[in-house]
Amino acid sequence: MKHLTILVPDVQTGPNTLSCIIGSYHIFTEANRYYSLNNKDQIFTIELAGVTKQSDFVNGLLAVMPQKDIESIKKTDLIIIPAITPDFRKIEGKNSLLVTWVSAQYRKGADVASMCTGAYLLASTGLLDKKSCSIHWNAVVNFKNLFPKVNVKPEKIITDEQGIYTNGGGYSFLNLLLYLVEKYYDRPTAIYCSKIFQIDIDRHTQSDFIIFNGQKSHGDEMVVQAQEYIEQNFSEKISIDELSRKFTVGRRSFDRRFTKATGNTPIEYQQRVKIESAKKELETSRKTINEVMYEVGYSDVKAFRDIFRRITGLSPIEYRNKYSKIPHN
Incomplete structure (x- = not known):
């Protein structure tokens, strides 16, 4: 059985961080259950992993207690990085440990998927350099300034390159989850999940969601x-x-x-x-x-x-x- 690690950041979190974590756990758990109902072996052992015993969200209103410390996970097959704060400037706190761990696991053969502004954390590893990346359209200018070596594709819902997956903004992470379910399980399981969770399958663009506001905080x-x-x-x-x-x-x-x-x-x-x-x-x-x-x-x-x-x-x-x-x- 493969191992899926859903990261729980230490700081720089927001409401969508929690949405990504819960959504990932829910959909992959349902995909496993569907496989079992059809007399197939489950694909993933699913674990939430972080660097603290508890991470607080939404000003302490909600909290997540990771099942594992990332240092105890020596080998994983798929890593999911949830969205983080959109006003990112650099990695803060113990999130730097997540960056180091993700880099090491990718070199060992793990695939890595970032959701929305989770691309900031992923790009901080250097693994996105010279690769395609999608992110929320409202974060594109800031992201490009911070990571000029990354080939940003804001019109894309999903990018898939050399075992690294990214997706656009907001709740489009659900489309990435269906994409990963189809890749690791099969098409019927992805269709089943799309129907159970009522997510449109096979969306390819976020272009029509973009609201263009000219960026004027550049100082020129x-x-x-x-x-x-x-x-x-x-x-x-x-x-x-x-x-x-x-x-x-x-x-x-x-x-x-x-x-x-x-x-x-x-x-x-x-x-x-x-x-x-x-x-x-x-x-x-x-x-x-x-x-x-x-x-x-x-x-x-x-x-x-x-x-x-x-x-x-x-x-x-x-x-x-x-x-x-x-x-x-």
């Missing part, structure tokens, strides 16, 4: 002014050359500073601002797709549709049908 005042200009005039045709001249900065230097500060090129930033405005109109108004398109500064239907789909993962019509409750003729 010129870029902040350029961002605000784009946001205030997004429906107009803004030339990046003219924008760079407006701020008396050469085009190459402007592009470099803007991209470094925001994580987007100036053109990408323009597109995201336009599409975010279009999304809000599609959610809340009765305007036609063409009316929305013109209002946000596009005149080419195909270009608008292609950019909208690239950013959200859906066509404008699909997005409206999914998120608007306003009846349309």
